[in-house]
Amino acid sequence: MTPTTKLAIIAALEREVRPLIKNWTRIPRDHEGRTFTFFEHAGTVLLCGGIGMQAARRAAEAAIALYHPAIIHSVGFAGALDSTLQVGDLFSPSIVLDARDGSRTQLPSGEGTLLSFMNVASSAQKSKLAQAYAAQAIDMEAAAVAASAAAHGISFAVTKVISDDLNFEMPNLSSYINHEGQFKTMNFVLFATLRPCLWKRLFVLAGTSRRASRALAAHLQSSSPESLATASSALPTGGHR
Numbered sequence: 001m002t003p004t005t006k007l008a009i010i011a012a013l014e015r016e017v018r019p020l021i022k023n024w025t026r027i028p029r030d031h032e033g034r035t036f037t038f039f040e041h042a043g044t045v046l047l048c049g050g051i052g053m054q055a056a057r058r059a060a061e062a063a064i065a066l067y068h069p070a071i072i073h074s075v076g077f078a079g080a081l082d083s084t085l086q087v088g089d090l091f092s093p094s095i096v097l098d099a100r101d102g103s104r105t106q107l108p109s110g111e112g113t114l115l116s117f118m119n120v121a122s123s124a125q126k127s128k129l130a131q132a133y134a135a136q137a138i139d140m141e142a143a144a145v146a147a148s149a150a151a152h153g154i155s156f157a158v159t160k161v162i163s164d165d166l167n168f169e170m171p172n173l174s175s176y177i178n179h180e181g182q183f184k185t186m187n188f189v190l191f192a193t194l195r196p197c198l199w200k201r202l203f204v205l206a207g208t209s210r211r212a213s214r215a216l217a218a219h220l221q222s223s224s225p226e227s228l229a230t231a232s233s234a235l236p237t238g239g240h241r
Contacts, residue, residue: 008069009046009220010059010145013183015209016076016161019217021046031062038063045069049141050181053100053118056141058181060148071155074145075220077212078114078137078160079121079170081130087208088215089162091137096158098143099133105146105156112136114160116143123169130166137162159223161216163209171198171205 011017024039024046036059039046045067049059060072078091085091093114096105100118115135129138142158149156164170176188192198 005043005045005067005069007044007071007073008060008063008067009044009073009075010056010063010141011046011048011076012051012056012141012181013076014048016213017046017048017217017220019214020220029062029066031065032058034058034062036062038066051177051183052140052181053116053144055181056144057148060145064148064152064154069154071157072145072149074142074156074158074160075216076139076141076160077163077209078139079126079164079168080136080162080166081115081126081138082112082136083166085137085162086165087162088211090215090219091160091162093137093158093160096142096146097133097135098147099129100143103143103147105143105150107156107158110158114139114142114158116140120170120173123167126166159216159219161212161219163212164205168204168208169201171201 014021021039024041027038027040028035029038036047036049045063047059047063049055063069063072091112091114092110093112094107094110095113097113097115098104099115113133113135115129115133115138117129117138117140121129121138126138129135137160139160142160146156173188176184178184192202
């Protein structure tokens with residue numbers, strides 16, 4: 001147990017936060033039959049729990065049970081649903097909306113709506129989702145982290161960085177995410193190697209991902225738990241699963 005932990009950060013994948021955690025202490029810890037790799041630094045713990053709602057909920061629950069943080073912060077990549085949002089832009093919403101049941105978490109600051117969706121959205125889907133939900137960005141985890149925070153009465157904050165703009169056509173990645181929320185990199189590499197039509201898009205995606213992770217890391221390095229506390233909420237409206 002680490003009683004001095006004030007802040008727990010939940011991301012999906014290490015590549016989203018690699019510039020931030022490169023010098024942090026890596027510690028494996030077990031929770032409910034799974035081993036999680038935590039990164040610890042100066043009263044903060046970070047866990048890359050995997051892609052998707054279920055993986056994010058498991059990660060949040062593990063961080064809460066093992067570290068008892070005062071604030072839980074959902075961070076990582078998001079896709080733009082608004083044409084004004086560009087790669088590398090930070091997005092701190094005032095509302096996190098769960099596409100599964102329509103429940104929402106209202107935050108006391110920020111601007112716009114982040115939609116947590118169940119799958120990797122195509123360009124056509126992003127346009128439809130933007131209209132249907134009046135959202136500006138889309139991710140796959142924040143609503144689940146918000147639900148865990150609310151269930152435990154812990155303050156919740158969210159910061160996303162745009163990794164793909166509205167018109168970028170994401171490759172079909174959903175079938176390469178396993179049930180633990182981990183991306184099956186080697187399977188996808190084999191798939192993509194045999195399809196030269198994907199190479200340019202993947203090259204662009206690799207570059208935008210690096211730019212986004214650097215922007216997110218710079219922002220998080222300049223943020224303190226105290227500043228996050230003023231922008232956090234533990235009061236969701238509507239029902240969470």
